[in-house]
Amino acid sequence: MTLRQIYTWIAISIGIVVLAIVGTTSWYTVDESEQAVILTFGEAEESITNPGLHFKMPWPIQEKQKLSKETFSLNFGYNQGQEDKGKANQVQMITGDENIVLADLVVQWKITEPAQYLYQSAQPELVLNNATSASLRQIIGTSKIDDALTSGKAEIENEVRELLVSLVEDYNIGISVIDVKLQEVDLPNSEVRTAFTKVTDARETMNTKINEAKKYKNEKYEEALGEKDAIISRAEGAKVARIEEAKGDVAQFDALYTEYENSPTVTENRLVIETLEDVLPQANVYIMNDESNTVKYLPIGNSQVQSMPQQQTQKQEQEGGSNNE
Template sequence: MSVRRILTGVGIVIGSALLLVVLFTSWYTVDESEQALVLTFGEANETITESGLKFKLPWPIQQVEILSKETFSLQFGYDQKDGEIESFPKETRMITGDENIALADLVVQWKITEPRDYLFNSEDPESILYDATSASIRSIIGSSTIDAALTTGKAEIEDEVRELLSSLIEKYSIGISVQAVQLQDVELPNEEVRQAFTDVTDARETMNTKENEAEKYRNQKLNEAQGEEDAIKLRAEGEKAARIEQARGDVAIFDKLYAEYQTNPDVTRQRLILETLEEVLPNAEVYIMNDDGGTLKYLPLNPLEREQQPPVPTEEQESEDGQS
């Protein structure tokens, strides 16, 4: 009886242990920032991307590998820990297309997109990514000029590195997707060369500034000249219109005078003579003399003004005044 009881107790203990194993290994949780790969007897079976409490067959039938869905950063050429940056110049030194030496470091943003390939196609996917990054940046820098790498060509270099790196990672099938590539710094290997290049860059910027100022001055003068041209044209158009209207008025006056002349030529002729004398000699006193020198007729051009002034004495009045 005692042996049977012992065996029964052992069976109960084993059954309880197995039950606990089943209970604790049949459920797992996937967070929103995680993804899971279910393994059945060590073989990849299913990828779980939805979060929540999940069920699986108990261990050792099925196991679960939990991987992150977050974006990781790979630092090439330097390492940053506790706010301190450590550079690796041997890794970042490379030759440009115009046979200059440059130091280039960058950051690669990547994430796990295929958990099965990430776990089973390579022992160290991050090491492969690092080597592919080194090959990509050296290839692109090697086909670029030092001027482009240090100044205006950085954005284009980043795009080309990202495209080349993405194609390499796709060929390696390590379950990684490259999200972005950011050049952190591209510089020359020593201080003297850096200073010389800085001087060249400053001179180029000064040249660009002068060219912009000259273009601005040119545009200003062109606008001023265009404004003066428009003003002259407007004045000319105005003067042209005024002269045309004046000519039309003169023609109208001439037509009226001609009509009057046809009706009464003598009167019109005398009127024109008087008006012309009035216009040419506004303040003069005109006498009409005969061939013997005697006064025939006094011609007042401004009769109203003459009425306000004393009469001019004749020769007989002057002789009488002298005798008296």
């Protein structure tokens, strides 16, 4: 074989290798759960998120990097090496009122900027873990232990989510935080948990007694309001009755005064007689009249009112007969 033939075979071999490289590196496929980054001479240019068949310049001009589009979970506070033992390496942190608690947090995240994820940080997941730790410790450090262990968990979870999203956006590591779940917040050991349980029970008992006292207070207050309204109603009724009675007395006085102007003597005598009847209801009162020979006295009283007209009539008849004679 001549030297020329050797060169020819070498050229043919190189051509075949080049064609093979071009043929195998000029196209690629992206699945539904994947996304790709195209690198031109090592520089990230564009991200491919549409699934299907795609073409590019052959290697080494362009190359691809595939990443998953699925949602990942970061279990903060768990030691993955102890999963077989069923134990969690919970993270200890100090609350705002200087108590130690243990906390477990799950962060759901996904890659939204593949180029940043690949080249902005050497370990983006470690950056996310550190940002999660900083966010959780900061929020727990400003919260009270009662809130962290009881009704304040939802608020702490929301605040951690907001702070973590802000930190991840500032770091530009191509990750988006989807959700944050505060799994568990607990006390460090059984003795502390027992003591805290007793404190919690005492606080609940105190709140129960306070609520019972408030209920009793409200009942008595409502009763007092009802009694007050009843007294006011009776007073208003008495007021109206007194006013009407006074109006009646005024009308009666006006009527008497009118009669007094017409007949002063008769009205005066009548008032005297009525007053004597009211003052001396059981006495027999006699009114003497010296101006007439017909009637010498007029008895006033229940026992003699019916007999006086008959006596007066008999006396008048006797006097009339003697005059006729």
